[in-house]
Amino acid sequence: MPEQSFAAVTVPSAGDAALSAEDAKLVTLARSSRARAGAAEGAAVRDQDGRTYAAASVALPSLTVTALQLAVAQAAASGATKIEAAAVVTEGSALDGAGHAAVRDLAADAAIHVAGPSGTLLGTVVA
Structure with a gap:
């Protein structure tokens, strides 16, 4: 299977935006995953039932997966059919x-x- 390439997405400035308690929890989970693994990124997603999945980026010689890809994969593997919100913690x-x-x-x-x-919000991508 050929490797796909995706362009980075510009993050609009957060300004004075505040996160809901549920979305702030996603940021906390993403930060924890990143710190625990010592990874470049951490991510968390919430599915249609309110379940959360957190992951850190993986960079092995034979496998590279972003934190957000892995969190979505965990959700999909658990039966999620919709993502309500996501958070990524990155430098x-x-x-x-x-x-x-x-x-x-x-x-x-x-x-x-x-x-x-x-954990400071840089911005939110909605499209």
Whole structure:
């Protein structure tokens, strides 16, 4: 199977936006996953039933998966058919294209919150 390439997605500035308690929980889970694994990124998603899935990026010689791809994969493997919201914690200023595409496979309009390592919201991607 050929490897796909996805362009990074620009993250609009958060301004003074505040997250709901449920979305703030996603950021907390993403931060925890990132820290526990010592990974470049952490991510968490919430499915249509309110279940959450958290993951960290994986970079092995034979396998590279973004944190958001892995969180979506866990949700899909558990039977989720829709993603309500997602969060990524990263040092970067853009959302990785592959993770964005994975969320869009299960939700055309789910908010993807992007936060820095401290948990500060950088912005939210909705398209």
